[in-house]
Amino acid sequence: xxxxxxxxxxxxxxxxxxxxxxxxxxxxxxxxxxxxxxxxxxxxxxxxxxxxxxxxxxxxxxxxxxxxxxxxxxxxxxxxxxxxxxxxxxxxxxxxxxxxxxxxxxxxxxxxxxxxxxxxxxxxxxxxxxxxxxxxxxxxxxxxxxxxxxxxxxxxxxxxxxxxxxxxxxxxxxxxxxxxxxxxxxxxxxxxxxxxxxxxxxxxxxxxxxxxxxxxxxxxxxxxxxxxxxxxxxxxxxxxxxxxxxxxxxxxxxxxxxxxxxxxxxxxxxxxxxxxxxxxxxxxxxxxxxxxxxxxxxxxxxxxxxxxxxxxxxxxxxxxxxxxxxxxxxxxxxxxxxxxxxxxxxxxxxxxxxxxxxxxxxxxxxxxxxxxxxxxxxxxxxxx
Amino acid sequence: xxxxxxxxxxxxxxxxxxxxxxxxxxxxxxxxxxxxxxxxxxxxxxxxxxxxxxxxxxxxxxxxxxxxxxxxxxxxxxxxxxxxxxxxxxxxxxxxxxxxxxxxxxxxxxxxxxxxxxxxxxxxxxxxxxxxxxxxxxxxxxxxxxxxxxxxxxxxxxxxxxxxxxxxxxxxxxxxxxxxxxxxxxxxxxxxxxxxxxxxxxxxxxxxxxxxxxxxxxxxxxxxxxxxxxxxxxxxxxxxxxxxxxxxxxxxxxxxxxxxxxxxxxxxxxxxxxxxxxxxxxxxxxxxxxxxxxxxxxxxxxxxxxxxxxxxxxxxxxxxxxxxxxxxxxxxxxxxxxxxxxxxxxxxxxxxxxxxxxxxxxxxxxxxxxxxxxxxxxxxxxxx
Numbered sequence: 001x002x003x004x005x006x007x008x009x010x011x012x013x014x015x016x017x018x019x020x021x022x023x024x025x026x027x028x029x030x031x032x033x034x035x036x037x038x039x040x041x042x043x044x045x046x047x048x049x050x051x052x053x054x055x056x057x058x059x060x061x062x063x064x065x066x067x068x069x070x071x072x073x074x075x076x077x078x079x080x081x082x083x084x085x086x087x088x089x090x091x092x093x094x095x096x097x098x099x100x101x102x103x104x105x106x107x108x109x110x111x112x113x114x115x116x117x118x119x120x121x122x123x124x125x126x127x128x129x130x131x132x133x134x135x136x137x138x139x140x141x142x143x144x145x146x147x148x149x150x151x152x153x154x155x156x157x158x159x160x161x162x163x164x165x166x167x168x169x170x171x172x173x174x175x176x177x178x179x180x181x182x183x184x185x186x187x188x189x190x191x192x193x194x195x196x197x198x199x200x201x202x203x204x205x206x207x208x209x210x211x212x213x214x215x216x217x218x219x220x221x222x223x224x225x226x227x228x229x230x231x232x233x234x235x236x237x238x239x240x241x242x243x244x245x246x247x248x249x250x251x252x253x254x255x256x257x258x259x260x261x262x263x264x265x266x267x268x269x270x271x272x273x274x275x276x277x278x279x280x281x282x283x284x285x286x287x288x289x290x291x292x293x294x295x296x297x298x299x300x301x302x303x304x305x306x307x308x309x310x311x312x313x314x315x316x317x318x319x320x321x322x323x324x325x326x327x328x329x330x331x332x333x334x335x336x337x338x339x340x341x342x343x344x345x346x347x348x349x350x351x352x353x354x355x356x357x358x359x360x361x362x363x364x365x366x367x368x369x370x371x372x373x374x375x376x377x378x379x380x381x382x383x384x
Numbered sequence: 385x386x387x388x389x390x391x392x393x394x395x396x397x398x399x400x401x402x403x404x405x406x407x408x409x410x411x412x413x414x415x416x417x418x419x420x421x422x423x424x425x426x427x428x429x430x431x432x433x434x435x436x437x438x439x440x441x442x443x444x445x446x447x448x449x450x451x452x453x454x455x456x457x458x459x460x461x462x463x464x465x466x467x468x469x470x471x472x473x474x475x476x477x478x479x480x481x482x483x484x485x486x487x488x489x490x491x492x493x494x495x496x497x498x499x500x501x502x503x504x505x506x507x508x509x510x511x512x513x514x515x516x517x518x519x520x521x522x523x524x525x526x527x528x529x530x531x532x533x534x535x536x537x538x539x540x541x542x543x544x545x546x547x548x549x550x551x552x553x554x555x556x557x558x559x560x561x562x563x564x565x566x567x568x569x570x571x572x573x574x575x576x577x578x579x580x581x582x583x584x585x586x587x588x589x590x591x592x593x594x595x596x597x598x599x600x601x602x603x604x605x606x607x608x609x610x611x612x613x614x615x616x617x618x619x620x621x622x623x624x625x626x627x628x629x630x631x632x633x634x635x636x637x638x639x640x641x642x643x644x645x646x647x648x649x650x651x652x653x654x655x656x657x658x659x660x661x662x663x664x665x666x667x668x669x670x671x672x673x674x675x676x677x678x679x680x681x682x683x684x685x686x687x688x689x690x691x692x693x694x695x696x697x698x699x700x701x702x703x704x705x706x707x708x709x710x711x712x713x714x715x716x717x718x719x720x721x722x723x724x725x726x727x728x729x730x731x732x733x734x735x736x737x738x739x740x741x742x743x744x745x746x747x748x749x750x751x752x753x754x755x756x757x758x759x760x761x762x763x764x765x766x767x768x
Contacts (some may be wrong), residue, residue, distance in 0.1 A: 156540010255635040278633040293668040
């Protein structure tokens with residue numbers, strides 16, 4: 001029996017994680033932000049010991065839905081962190097955004113294996129997460145398809161012999177748009193692309209390649225590589241999930257159907273590879289894979305990410321906070337599509353020296369303080 | 385200091401192997417079939433202990449070229465096998481054709497690590513080579529780029545969790561030819577393709593995909609997979625050297641520039657990956673990778689290989705011997721391009737039952753006897 005907790009169980013990563021659990025897994029904790037009904041259903045179906053709802057006002061609903069079952073119910077931020085401190089064989093950290101930071105850190109101290117789907121943890125506090133894992137002996141396994149691919153390509157290899165990691169990117173919905181088109185892109189343009197149906201913020205992150213910038217920063221923290229050792233390759237088909245080049249010029253690549261259960265299942269069964277309910281790749285109908293260099297003029301996000309890689313410290317926190325402000329302003333219709341990167345560049349420029357010498361290992365308060373400074377400066381930015 | 389021997393040192397694999405040796409390598413044995421001048425030069429340059437020339441009539445020339453040096457010279461088949469029985473840390477088996485069989489078997493008993501470039505050893509006597517390696521503890525590492533890729537993709541993975549191995553093939557010079565064109569293809573057509581400049585026999589093997597058929601048979605012996613677990617994918621760019629699909633539907637692929645020093649260097653430094661003088665892949669100019677299914681109507685070689693996989697035993701020996709006869713007859717102008725596969729099919733058909741129940745583990749004499757039977761039957765075949 002392996003004990004398992006899923007933080008953020010009602011989102012798509014959480015639901016897919018639960019769908020892969022088997023008879024050998026015993027569920028300890030499930031958590032959700034606000035969806036008490038779904039959380040209760042999941043907790044009952046998976047015979048969880050504890051269900052935690054972040055929004056305290058929803059505790060009565062959760063308790064009522066769980067009455068007559070053996071599942072305990074708690075609520076609020078303190079309860080969430082306490083639940084994350086429960087020792088467990090395997091935990092999934094899939095809470096979205098900076099709300100996932102504190103639970104991830106607690107899980108890094110209490111889980112034997114931590115599957116990490118929360119990007120912000122590594123972008124804003126990678127040094128701290130790594131230090132926590134090193135101290136507790138927790139095995140960190142990334143669940144983003146790109147980082148999972150790199151992790152898989154590195155299995156059984158000597159990471160000191162890595163020359164480069166190559167993150168692939170779909171290029172997003174504006175891959176073939178001109179700079180002039182992108183300048184005029186509206187929120188509706190950004191959200192209405194036929195090939196992409198995701199949430200609003202993640203779609204904007206994809207269209208701007210902010211998402212890829214976060215992944216580049218995350219890769220540096222996960223795989224201890226320098227700025228020169230990270231490259232992004234645009235690959236529209238999203239079949240090659242990412243690659244590692246070694247010093248003998250060999251490249252190992254991980255390929256698969258675009259299905260998040262691949263990376264989740266890998267993390268769940270690691271170091272085993274158990275059968276997963278995923279479509280195999282069919283090279284007979286696949287026909288071709290395309291690759292092209294990313295255009296840093298149209299996608300300045302990648303240039304900004306490189307600034308973060310070079311300066312380190314808490315510059316990742318600054319990037320992430322400024323990006324959140326930029327998205328708020330674009331969604332509100334106050335700034336244009338290309339303004340978003342200008343806002344981030346402005347904030348980074350103001351804070352780069354100060355943030356580069358601060359480290360998340362000094363504590364989460366330092367991180368949250370820098371996050372606030374970046375948001376405040378971001379609010380002052382105006383298009384020129 | 386690691387002791388190293390190179391069998392077949394004057395061919396392209398041998399020369400490339402020598403070019404990768406460093407100060408940490410001490411050369412014990414170098415061998416060549418007939419090129420005494422080059423062998424002597426190599427032996428002197430690499431301070432070898434012993435140089436062996438297979439053609440005994442060339443011993444005086446070799447001895448004279450080595451006079452005044454510390455390199456000993458011997459000649460002939462017995463001397464070759466004796467040299468292969470010398471204990472050594474690392475050996476390269478790169479003698480071409482069935483002449484490489486006996487030295488490979490001897491090396492499997494005396495080398496700690498055996499880099500294998502001789503296809504026929506695994507095709508004709510794979511069970512015997514595997515048994516020899518198991519008995520002596522010799523680590524076998526394939527040097528064909530396809531098998532090296534599979535070996536690399538399997539490093540650190542559990543081979544019991546493999547779903548399929550996918551061998552890539554350039555498709556050869558006739559990839560886009562029609563069946564009617566291929567029927568009329570002359571020796572000159574086969575040899576004059578602009579993108580392919582190799583030796584005569586290997587070019588025919590490439591154009592017919594006999595070469596890929598041998599590799600399929602070799603893969604079964606090297607990786608202990610069934611017929612259902614081996615597929616061939618045509619990939620004209622030859623950048624993806626081969627792939628392994630696991631039961632979780634993940635594919636790990638090895639990519640690189642088409643440079644044989646990649647696989648040789650990997651085998652030389654295994655399990656390390658040391659820097660090699662190879663061009664890195666440039667995804668910014670690479671632009672696309674194509675894949676297509678092989679056409680078994682135009683390339684019956686793959687269908688015949690599958691027959692060998694299913695029947696096992698010494699059917700690989702039969703395939704290889706019949707193929708050699710077919711090439712002789714095509715080169716002599718006695719049969720047409722598509723007749724070659726018909727001849728092999730005819731011989732396989734006559735010998736499949738008898739050869740399937742015989743095994744190379746019974747001894748090399750049994751293998752050579754089956755080889756002769758197949759050649760004799762092949763000689764009797766006439767186009768209908």
